Amino acid sequence: MPLTSRPLLRRTLVTLGSAALAALALAPAARAADPEYVALGDSMASGPLIPDVTGPVACARSTHNYAHELAATLGVAGLTDVTCSGAASKHMTEPQSLSVLGQPAGTAPPQFDALTGGTRLVTLTIGGNDAGLVGVAQDCVNLLPTGTPCKTRYTQGGVDQVAARIDAFEPKLSAVLDGIRQRSPQARVVVTGYGLYIKPGGCWPAVPVLPVDADWLQGSVNRMNGVIARQAAAHGMTYIDLVTPSQGHDACQSPSAKWLEGFVPTSSAAPLHPNRLGEANYARIIAGQIQAAR
Template identity: 85%
Template sequence: MPLTTHPRLRRPLTARPLLRRSVAALVPAALAALALAAPARAAAPAYVALGDSMASGPLIPDITGPVACGRSTHNYAHELASRLGVAGLTDVTCSGAATKHMTEPQSLSLAGQPAGTAPPQFDALTADTKLVTLTIGGNDTGLVGVAQNCVNLLPTGTPCKTKYTQGGVDQVAQRIDAFEPKLSTVLDGIRQRAPEARVVVTGYGLYIKPGGCWPAVPVLPVDADWLQGSVNRMNAAIARQAAAHGMTYIDLVTPSAGHDACQAPSAKWLEGYVPTSAAAPLHPNRTGEENYARIIAGQLQAVR
């Protein structure tokens, strides 16, 4: 029987129309298969959060990531992502992080026992990252440890300030001055790795009001002012470097007035030596983290 004639239909039957119809039928299925196979790589996160325990929110429920990093699902990064409607958040904040841990792994510990390592925080940055937040400096300057050493149970005790001032030189001020060029290097590194990102650098909040509130927060008035003054000095260094790099600085001291560790539990954003809510001592509580997110979001939305 000739290939070109069908006995019943008695009309030519060629191979070419059949081939066209077969290919046309296969195209949608092939496209669907390609769609299922893509993407070749995961989409880059829109928002990357970097920083230390002030940003990670230790002991605020719920925990996410390595337990030793003290990273909370209600830290300011998660709250900010929710406020801004950011779909992709990569939060690599970690308790104990210093500037060196932006480019080096961080050894973690829990209750004094080794608890693995956290990768360099800069590993989370890509050329497609659109927003970066950074809170860093407290561990470079050792301010939390200094504050812990300033507990004074007697109103007539020796001021802690004198322990850190030798020959008229403020050792904590020296640490802060040494931290500033390290921060400059960190900000350069962020810009190199995420050239299109909006970069937000936060300061640290108001931990204790002028004159303190001994014995509720057991530091002498002179030490309360010196400790917060040291925080303010560090904030000034952070603000200078943010401005020098064309990045956004967020002041958290001014809006924290009336919300320091001396206040009632319902009003405070920062806890004292004995927390009154689920948070680490001398760190923001959930209300503080939520308000930090509100403040940051307000500034981002005001300046576009």
Template identity: 65%
Template structure:
């Protein structure tokens, strides 16, 4: 009997030691989402935050936060540029002023453990160029010659700006894992004129410009200790030339609730899954 009692006491002591060594719950992920409209998800229901930012409850940050059970501070905002990480941003809807939002870096703290960043498209001005390249005349001169040099220069200029942003994140949130996304596949090789009204040459120019910008983003992420997420490769078959049920990014005339030339809810959810996989979520 004594031997049995000693055995039971020993087992209880070992069990108690194991329980004491195991945290009651995993540490909460303190997640800050930074970025522009590709990250904010304009016109995807439901809206949250400042109306001028076009921030959706189904953007990739919200989807990822749900998967991670994270404490999310989402400050993504349509129209944001690299300078709006440290400067306030004036917002508007349909040309009507909707006020100024604080610098996105205000959301960062020393206890932040995860940061996602999608930025650069507005610095390079790609949406505006894509809008100017609309052409319903198959015999017209492609727009590539008009914009190629300007886009290339702005893409080069993005590098040091993005590097400074990444250094700024690290300085404010030294414990955080920083994840930087590229931009997705907007239009397939040679396009799909007139379904998407850009000439084949211009379709390749526009997606090529996105790819070149992604290269800059990747180089800066790697140089500054961040994780780069490629969104072009997994987007194959989900560009704006595809049907409403397959596309992740809308074309010039959306077939799903989303802004033109921006991800829809399916795309944002896919991006969240891709980022989550990279994080081992």
């Protein structure tokens, strides 16, 4: 080869090498921007106080919530988990103000920002905060077996105020599901209900709510599940029933059996939320339905 050609060859190889390195550098970024699985939802999905925390501390998102367990089971190429404690349906499209112990802790971006046209799986758990279910349950604590049922405080003019909130959530959920489909048209969308928090009649004083309130509270959860199931079906999406497989695993059960904690947790989990065993079993149930449909 003539000596005058060698500098040109070196420049050409350097140029090609730089282009190849640039392409390699861009590849991981492209994958990160186009996750295979996006997890959306509230604290039932985020797994508050279950070690270890990932993401914003105020979102209380666990590395052992059902999204992480499901991603490992399915072997997905990439998970973007934006679940966040306190999230309501509006936080799919609006930022969520965060706080820790009552102190401002920034904001979480709209959860829909994680969705892309290349997303292949979306899970969603939402609605509990729209209806204020945890706050209602906290109001129902009754240390006396002869106390006044809290159900009566939430019934005004013969109207169940909690049931009214749940019914008002239905069009909001419809809009959320439409938004997911618009942003990720190729994705399989899995929408979960909420689990069995307390068995029929409750277990006062272990879980200090009166029997009538135990049935009313779980009945409210079941009403929410009905809304979720109905809207999932209307949108051609998969609904996951978590009440039926939760039989024998409610907050009244032993620490080794329960999937959901009561007012005083017996494991590392938030009160009135799934523990690690619950999140793992939710992932197992969801994975089973996804795999069965393949």
